[in-house]
Amino acid sequence: MWIVALPALPALLNIPSQAFAAGDGPKRAKPKYNVLFIAVDDLNNDLGIYGNTFVKSPNIDRLARRGVRFDKAYTQFPLCSPSRSSLLTGQRPDVTKIYELQTHFRKNLPDIVTLPQLFKNNDYYSARVGKIFHYGVPGQIGTDGLDDPDSWNHRANPKGRDKTEEPLIKNLTPDRGLGSALAWRATEGTDDEQTDGMIANEAIKIMTEKKNEPFFLAVGFFRPHTPYVAPKKYFDMYPADQVPLPEEVPNDLDDIPEAALFTKPPHWGLDEAKRREALRAYYATITFMDAQVGRLIDAVDKLKLAEKTIIVLWSDHGYNVGQHGQWMKQSLFENSARVPLIISVPGAAKGKASGRTVELLDIYPTLAELCGLDPKQRLQGKSLVPLLKNPSAVWDKPAYTQVRRGQIFGRSVRTERFRYTEWDGGKAGVELYDHQKDPGEFTNLAKDSNFVITVNELAALLRKGYPETEQQAGK
Incomplete structure (x- = not known):
């Protein structure tokens, strides 16, 4: 989970230099x-x-x-x-x-x-x-x-x-x-x-x-x-x-x-x-x-x-x-x-x-x-x-999305290539889609032996996004 505590920042910090008017410098109000x-x-x-x-x-x-x-x-x-x-x-x-x-x-x-x-x-x-x-x-x-x-x-x-x-x-x-x-x-x-x-x-x-x-x-x-x-x-x-x-x-x-x-x-x-x-x-x-x-x-x-x-x-x-x-x-x-x-x-x-x-x-x-x-x-x-x-x-x-289905949760993590989803912590089903080859999400690869490592890596990434709740899904 990403936590950001922002200090007071100059308005143009990290914005391209062309955002300054000609002749202006960082000291401008x-x-x-x-x-x-x-x-x-x-x-x-x-x-x-x-x-x-x-x-x-x-x-x-x-x-x-x-x-x-x-x-x-x-x-x-x-x-x-x-x-x-x-x-x-x-x-x-x-x-x-x-x-x-x-x-x-x-x-x-x-x-x-x-x-x-x-x-x-x-x-x-x-x-x-x-x-x-x-x-x-x-x-x-x-x-x-x-x-x-x-x-x-x-x-x-x-x-x-x-x-x-x-x-x-x-x-x-x-x-x-x-x-x-x-x-x-x-x-x-x-x-x-x-x-x-x-x-x-x-x-x-x-x-x-x-x-x-x-x-x-x-x-x-x-x-x-x-x-x-x-x-x-x-x-x-x-x-x-x-x-x-x-x-x-x-x-x-x-x-x-x-x-x-x-x-x-x-x-x-x-x-x-x-x-x-x-x-x-x-x-x-x-x-x-x-x-x-x-x-x-x-x-x-x-x-x-x-x-x-x-x-x-x-x-x-x-x-x-x-x-x-x-x-x-x-x-x-x-x-x-x-x-x-x-x-x-x-x-x-x-x-x-x-x-x-x-x-x-x-x-x-x-x-x-x-x-x-x-x-x-x-x-x-x-x-x-x-x-x-x-x-x-x-x-x-990555990006995290969740939904509640009755008394259980579905939780999903999206990387640039994959979407991985667990329903009720995996007890009600798991999904894995490879968006590089399957943007329509027609083939669930969660049980494909060729993707065991990917499933394990994404399951760990999912838990990282829901550290306090993933084990309590549906409770």
């Missing part, structure tokens, strides 16, 4: 970077910049060209509240003890200083628009949800027609509630009438009002979280008969532990036509959300904030769209554990990609170091500043 902190709900890596040429994401792609794209970034828990609680406190789920959607992290960590609270405590204007801490979607849209009042100077909870028109949503899995269903609506009207459009408007208003003072502005979009609602024009970009379904292979589930499966039966019994219908809607809402991200980037440029604003875009977890018959999150397969992560820092690398394994947990210490702020508490992530300077820098940190 440190500037205060703004932070535009963009959270996206349930977004996987089906984006143009990550190689999916079918999905239209021109604005996120544009942001990636302004910064560093992390190709192997992972959530700590593929479920909204555990993931967000971990990222925003800088602590792993086994420290926050948040494994579900009801408990507020302050019940277990009453005195923790959150990432936005750190900025607020250091004279930044800290504001939230939309979903940053957990909200039930769509039930709690327009409310504070499980927000943390101590983290903000200002909070805004827009609510658009996607919320008011819920009775018109089509649910392809009617035995599941809208928040965990394959459900969609192609609506009339404009982007501005949707909750995410209203979120972008409010965020731009705040940036405009606060452009002359340092701010930490957290903008949390609800889409593409189900129900997949967006204006009809975005659905029109994706003809249903052209939507490609993920590759599946015969007998794929034969070597997968039962505990690894969230969607039962596979695809919840939906035929290919309905799966294309759901995936079309998911992609339409990605493109709708992407348009709102574009408006934020445009506002940064129009307000002449680009040279003093760090922009971070992240998703709380990935999302299965049919791989292994699985949908949504709550699994430890790659599509559920892997997340998009883009960080743009003025004067640092642009248009670069890093193939190092990193975690959402690393965002807190990264922003603290970039802005010269001292968290005055232990953080369990590792600053990504070296990778922002050199995306191929030497890096030996």
Whole structure:
């Protein structure tokens, strides 16, 4: 486990020399970077910049060209509240003890200083628009949800027609509630009438009002979280008969532990036509959300904030769209554990990609170091500043992801080549996938005699990441 206690640091420590203006030197008084902190709900890596040429994401792609794209970034828990609680406190789920959607992290960590609270405590204007801490979607849209009042100077909870028109949503899995269903609506009207459009408007208003003072502005979009609602024009970009379904292979589930499966039966019994219908809607809402991200980037440029604003875009977890018959999150397969992560820092690398394994947990210490702020508490992530300077820098940190399945845990470690997973400490199954040869995770090598050494090495690495809990899984 990596523990980072950050001392007070100059704002530009370890940032390339071009980050200094001409004639400036290290003795210059440190500037205060703004932070535009963009959270996206349930977004996987089906984006143009990550190689999916079918999905239209021109604005996120544009942001990636302004910064560093992390190709192997992972959530700590593929479920909204555990993931967000971990990222925003800088602590792993086994420290926050948040494994579900009801408990507020302050019940277990009453005195923790959150990432936005750190900025607020250091004279930044800290504001939230939309979903940053957990909200039930769509039930709690327009409310504070499980927000943390101590983290903000200002909070805004827009609510658009996607919320008011819920009775018109089509649910392809009617035995599941809208928040965990394959459900969609192609609506009339404009982007501005949707909750995410209203979120972008409010965020731009705040940036405009606060452009002359340092701010930490957290903008949390609800889409593409189900129900997949967006204006009809975005659905029109994706003809249903052209939507490609993920590759599946015969007998794929034969070597997968039962505990690894969230969607039962596979695809919840939906035929290919309905799966294309759901995936079309998911992609339409990605493109709708992407348009709102574009408006934020445009506002940064129009307000002449680009040279003093760090922009971070992240998703709380990935999302299965049919791989292994699985949908949504709550699994430890790659599509559920892997997340998009883009960080743009003025004067640092642009248009670069890093193939190092990193975690959402690393965002807190990264922003603290970039802005010269001292968290005055232990953080369990590792600053990504070296990778922002050199995306191929030497890096030996794996990524850990876990999920709870009933009363047992699944725990996974991801290196640059392998994913290794144990369910209930191995008693309910073990998985090993070689991503160099099998990026789709179709062949479980855990029982292959050729990989005995690899299994033993990764089992030890897994225990290193969960030193206090691995032997107590399920207890």
